[in-house]
Amino acid sequence: MITFKDVQIHFGDFHAIKNLNLNIREGEFFTFLGPSGCGKTTILRSLVGFINPASGQILLNDRDITQVPIEKREISMVFQSYALFPTLNVYENIAFGMRVKKFSKAEVDAQVKEIARKVDLSEEQLVKKVSELSGGQQQRVAIARALVLKPSILALDEPLSNLDAKLRVQLRNELKDLQKKFGITTVYVTHDQEEALTLSDRIAVFNKGIVEQVGTPREIYNESKTEFVCNFIGDINLIQPAIIQNSPLKDFIDPAKKSYIRNEKISLTPIVQGKNAVQLKGEIVDQEFYGIYTKYSVEIAGGGILKTVETEKGHDQYQTGDEIDIYMHAGDILQY
Ligand code: ATP
Numbered sequence: 001m002i003t004f005k006d007v008q009i010h011f012g013d014f015h016a017i018k019n020l021n022l023n024i025r026e027g028e029f030f031t032f033l034g035p036s037g038c039g040k041t042t043i044l045r046s047l048v049g050f051i052n053p054a055s056g057q058i059l060l061n062d063r064d065i066t067q068v069p070i071e072k073r074e075i076s077m078v079f080q081s082y083a084l085f086p087t088l089n090v091y092e093n094i095a096f097g098m099r100v101k102k103f104s105k106a107e108v109d110a111q112v113k114e115i116a117r118k119v120d121l122s123e124e125q126l127v128k129k130v131s132e133l134s135g136g137q138q139q140r141v142a143i144a145r146a147l148v149l150k151p152s153i154l155a156l157d158e159p160l161s162n163l164d165a166k167l168r169v170q171l172r173n174e175l176k177d178l179q180k181k182f183g184i185t186t187v188y189v190t191h192d193q194e195e196a197l198t199l200s201d202r203i204a205v206f207n208k209g210i211v212e213q214v215g216t217p218r219e220i221y222n223e224s225k226t227e228f229v230c231n232f233i234g235d236i237n238l239i240q241p242a243i244i245q246n247s248p249l250k251d252f253i254d255p256a257k258k259s260y261i262r263n264e265k266i267s268l269t270p271i272v273q274g275k276n277a278v279q280l281k282g283e284i285v286d287q288e289f290y291g292i293y294t295k296y297s298v299e300i301a302g303g304g305i306l307k308t309v310e311t312e313k314g315h316d317q318y319q320t321g322d323e324i325d326i327y328m329h330a331g332d333i334l335q336y
Pocket of ligand 1: 011014016034035036037038039040041042043191
C-alpha cells in the first residue's frame with residue numbers, strides 16, 4: 001500500500017535518510033524502531049507530507065504522492081505532544097478537522113459522537129476542556145481526532161511516551177484493539193523495543209538513516225540480521241575472547257567474528273545434553289531480583305562475564321559468591 005522508493009532526505013549538509021526502500025501492506029501495523037536521532041520521525045513526516053525528500057518517491061496504492069500536499073494525502077497523524085487545542089473542549093478538538101473541511105453540522109455531530117464512543121470517551125468528557133483531562137484521556141482525544149476524518153493511514157509518533165509505565169501498557173493494548181477494530185493501516189514510530197515487539201505486525205529497525213532489518217517481531221528478535229539489531233533488541237551478552245579460549249565454545253565460534261548470546265539463552269539449570277550443549281564453570285558476582293525473574297552476572301572461570309535471566313521456579317535461590325555451572329546451546333550463539 002505504501003512504498004518508499006530510493007528516498008533520500010537532507011537537512012542542509014546532513015544526510016538524514018539514505019536511500020530508503022520499504023513496502024508497507026494494507027491493514028498492517030508497521031513500526032519504525034531505532035535509537036534517538038536515527039531518522040524514524042523524519043521518515044514518518046515525509047509520509048504525512050511535512051518534509052519533502054531530496055530524491056526518490058513515496059507511493060500510495062501505486063500513486064506517486066511525493067509532491068501531493070498534506071491535506072490531500074488522507075493520512076492522519078498523532079503527535080508525541082498530542083498537539084490538542086487546550087482551550088477548546090474535547091468535542092471541538094475532535095470536530096476540528098471536519099469543520100475545516102466544511103462538513104455539515106449534522107455530519108460533524110454524528111461522526112464525532114461515533115468516534116468518541118469507539119475510543120471510550122464518555123458524553124461528559126466531550127464537554128470538558130482538554131486541559132482538564134488526564135494524559136491517558138488526552139491520548140484518546142488525539143486518536144479520535146486523527147480517526148474522525150476516516151483516513152486511509154494512521155501515523156503515530158511516539159504517542160505513549162508521555163504516559164507513566166502502567167498507563168502506557170494499558171493504552172498500548174487499547175491501541176492494538178482499536179487498530180484491529182478499524183483495520184486501518186498504521187505506521188508507528190518508537191524507540192521502545194517492547195512497544196515495537198508487542199504491537200507490530202512488522203518492524204523496520206533504523207540506524208543512522210538506514211534500515212538495518214525489516215521483519216516480524218519474532219524474526220527481528222530471533223533472527224537478528226545485523227550486529228546493530230541484535231544489540232538494540234533485548235538483553236544480550238558479547239562473548240569476550242577470554243571466555244572462548246580454553247573452553248568448549250572455541251569449537252563453535254568463528255574467531256574472525258563477534259559472538260553474542262541472549263541472556264535468557266544461558267541457564268543455571270542443566271539443559272538437555274547433546275553435541276551442541278556447552279557447560280562452563282563460574283561464580284555469581286551480581287544479581288538483580290525482578291519478582292518474576294532474576295538476572296545474574298556470572299564471572300566465568302578464566303575471565304569474562306556472562307549475564308543470565310532465570311525464570312524457572314526458584315529462580316532467586318542463588319547467592320552472590322555461589323560457584324555454579326552455566327549451560328547453553330551453541331546453536332543460540334549469534335555471530336556477525
Ligand atoms: P527521536 O526518537 O529522538 O525523535 P528520530 O529517530 O525520530 O529521533 P529524527 O527526528 O528523524 O530522529 O531526526 C533524524 C536526524 O535528523 C537527527 O540527527 C536530527 O537532528 C536531524 N533533523 C531532524 N529534523 C531536522 C531539521 N528540521 N533540521 C535539521 N536537522 C534535523
